[in-house]
Amino acid sequence: MIIEIDNPHDERLALYRDVKDRDLTGRDGLFMAEGKVVLERLFSSPLAQTVSVLTTPERLRGLAHLPQAPVYVVAQEIMDAVAGFPIHRGYLALGRYAPPLTLAETLAGERVRVLVLSGIANTDNMGGLMRNAAAFGVDAVILDATCCDALYRKAIRVSVGGVLQAPHYQVDDLVGTLLAHKLTPYALSPAGELTLDAVQPVARSAMLFGAEGPGLSADVMAACTTVRIEMRGGFDSLNVATTSGIVLYQMCRL
Numbered sequence: 001m002i003i004e005i006d007n008p009h010d011e012r013l014a015l016y017r018d019v020k021d022r023d024l025t026g027r028d029g030l031f032m033a034e035g036k037v038v039l040e041r042l043f044s045s046p047l048a049q050t051v052s053v054l055t056t057p058e059r060l061r062g063l064a065h066l067p068q069a070p071v072y073v074v075a076q077e078i079m080d081a082v083a084g085f086p087i088h089r090g091y092l093a094l095g096r097y098a099p100p101l102t103l104a105e106t107l108a109g110e111r112v113r114v115l116v117l118s119g120i121a122n123t124d125n126m127g128g129l130m131r132n133a134a135a136f137g138v139d140a141v142i143l144d145a146t147c148c149d150a151l152y153r154k155a156i157r158v159s160v161g162g163v164l165q166a167p168h169y170q171v172d173d174l175v176g177t178l179l180a181h182k183l184t185p186y187a188l189s190p191a192g193e194l195t196l197d198a199v200q201p202v203a204r205s206a207m208l209f210g211a212e213g214p215g216l217s218a219d220v221m222a223a224c225t226t227v228r229i230e231m232r233g234g235f236d237s238l239n240v241a242t243t244s245g246i247v248l249y250q251m252c253r254l
Helices: 011-016 019-025 036-044 076-083 123-135 153-158 174-180 218-222 240-252
Strands: 002-004 031-034 048-055 071-073 091-097 112-118 140-144 168-171 184-188 204-210 225-228
Touching: 011 048, 011 071, 011 076, 011 091, 019 031, 019 153, 031 036, 031 153, 036 048, 036 091, 048 076, 112 123, 112 174, 112 240, 123 140, 123 153, 123 240, 140 174, 174 218, 184 240, 204 240
Parallel strands: 002 071, 048 071, 112 140, 112 204, 140 168, 184 204, 184 225
Antiparallel strands: 031 091, 048 091
């Protein structure tokens, strides 16, 4: 349903007002998607519902298909005034994350590959990790309570909408969750006991990554087989998103 609006104070645009502040202070269970590619992933996502779209007349013509939701069309200057900063990409949408399956249902298969994250507070890293999860086909992503929200606007943008393709679940007890779902955990660490090439992952495998610097906690590491990537030139680690790409490529194809 296309709705043209010419008043920046129209109440139908209220949820798009002051986008940056809303992302930090509370979104009432909603998230904000930005950019054409991300919106198109949202429209086709099995994990999220499109609540509404905000765009301009020029950008509207660039969308291959539209969701069954209100599409508000405004002039660029109105869009910028409502959002509180220039929206150069010309596309915003509100969505609601609603995966149809529980974690137990998602992990019901005999062979599963799970990305597990602890302490990932940087939204760029979160976005990169979620992009890799979608690209390499992990079955689920598990986040501990210290991770940032994977549905922050910037994290969604960096993930290129991958967060809307790979189901993610936040848990309080990371090790307990892995045990309850009979997942064999492999923790990445510069001091890992095995090299990545030497790992033959079992059918139900989880790959664990911690924040750059502190890494995973001692308790979590003690519950895992620890794995390292061999490096040269005096380096012992990479950016966590880069590392996950290498590891997920290897583990998801075996």
